[in-house]
Amino acid sequence: MKYLVLIVGCGSAGERHAKNLASLGCSIAGVDPRLDRRKRFQSIHNTELVFESLEHALSKHVIYDGGVISSPPAFHIEQTIKLVEARIPVLLEKPASNSLLSTVKLVDFINQSDYPKNKAVLMGYTWRWWPALCHFRQLLRECVVGDSFYARIHISAHLADWHPWECYQDFFMSSKTLGGGALLDESHWIDQMIWLFGMPNTISGSIRTTGILEIDSDDNVDILATYNNGLSVSLHLDLLGRPHEKSISVLGTNGALEWNESTNSIVMKKTGYKEKTLNFPEQRNDMFLAVATEFFSILEDGTAHTCTLIDGMNVMKIVEAIRQSNKESRVIRFD
Numbered sequence: 001m002k003y004l005v006l007i008v009g010c011g012s013a014g015e016r017h018a019k020n021l022a023s024l025g026c027s028i029a030g031v032d033p034r035l036d037r038r039k040r041f042q043s044i045h046n047t048e049l050v051f052e053s054l055e056h057a058l059s060k061h062v063i064y065d066g067g068v069i070s071s072p073p074a075f076h077i078e079q080t081i082k083l084v085e086a087r088i089p090v091l092l093e094k095p096a097s098n099s100l101l102s103t104v105k106l107v108d109f110i111n112q113s114d115y116p117k118n119k120a121v122l123m124g125y126t127w128r129w130w131p132a133l134c135h136f137r138q139l140l141r142e143c144v145v146g147d148s149f150y151a152r153i154h155i156s157a158h159l160a161d162w163h164p165w166e167c168y169q170d171f172f173m174s175s176k177t178l179g180g181g182a183l184l185d186e187s188h189w190i191d192q193m194i195w196l197f198g199m200p201n202t203i204s205g206s207i208r209t210t211g212i213l214e215i216d217s218d219d220n221v222d223i224l225a226t227y228n229n230g231l232s233v234s235l236h237l238d239l240l241g242r243p244h245e246k247s248i249s250v251l252g253t254n255g256a257l258e259w260n261e262s263t264n265s266i267v268m269k270k271t272g273y274k275e276k277t278l279n280f281p282e283q284r285n286d287m288f289l290a291v292a293t294e295f296f297s298i299l300e301d302g303t304a305h306t307c308t309l310i311d312g313m314n315v316m317k318i319v320e321a322i323r324q325s326n327k328e329s330r331v332i333r334f335d
Contacts, residue, residue: 009071020292072172073179096312098179100320118303129290146254156241174215181217200225205322
């Protein structure tokens with residue numbers, strides 16, 4: 001069976017999802033308010049099903065088997081609700097929303113509907129599908145370097161390099177209103193913290209707009225999370241750094257584990273043993289293709305399991321706690 005998937009937001013993220021789903025045999029339709037994007041999307045995918053608004057797309061009596069929400073975060077909840085109301089399963093780009101309150105609204109809506117919860121939404125925190133990080137997580141679970149007591153997650157990537165074909169001030173990431181900024185868009189790494197270590201006991205954080213980039217969204221975030229087992233996690237997110245860096249380091253009672261995105265490798269330093277490096281061959285699009293493959297399985301009556309809406313809501317709980325900590329200059333404790 002050939003499935004028809006509606007891509008809501010035909011920018012770079014939407015186009016990537018569209019290409020991967022098309023490679024799996026899906027037909028593609030698109031929604032975007034920008035005429036230039038609609039024309040480009042129509043040409044690439046050879047489809048007449050390209051619309052200016054989601055309302056227009058849903059009014060055409062076309063049967064969509066799935067939907068991808070890849071618009072700016074400020075629109076995620078409203079658009080996801082409209083698709084779920086039409087009983088269309090959703091691949092929802094991260095973050096779930098730009099606020100915890102609206103995310104809870106979506107969770108409540110799905111809980112009160114008769115639509116299967118784990119079929120409704122697959123969250124797009126794509127690094128959960130990255131084989132090197134999956135292996136890193138397994139090594140932590142096996143306590144190969146003992147009990148973890150400190151972790152450092154460092155994410156630094158200059159915003160001007162993200163979309164070099166356009167002025168970055170025109171990119172939604174530059175807009176606080178649309179849900180841009182380091183805290184929300186780099187919340188991949190808050191999700192990784194939760195995925196690797198669970199929900200923390202306390203959170204404190206600072207959120208800054210330095211002015212270096214001339215944008216109104218935040219570009220520098222520092223977070224400290226603590227856990228009941230004695231673990232502390234330091235998380236840094238910025239949109240300023242060159243060269244770009246994505247790395248996770250964990251210190252354990254019997255050594256250390258380090259993952260680095262630039263080499264796509266894990267270095268294991270185990271007390272009493274020779275340092276060991278594990279290299280992984282995957283290319284960046286492989287994790288997006290893995291997400292598309294899981295979403296395709298949902299269209300074939302499967303369920304979301306790698307990253308669910310509840311996972312997305314947990315990230316927003318942390319985001320809200322960081323905002324509160326920054327505003328009130330205090331540590332926020334989770335029950």
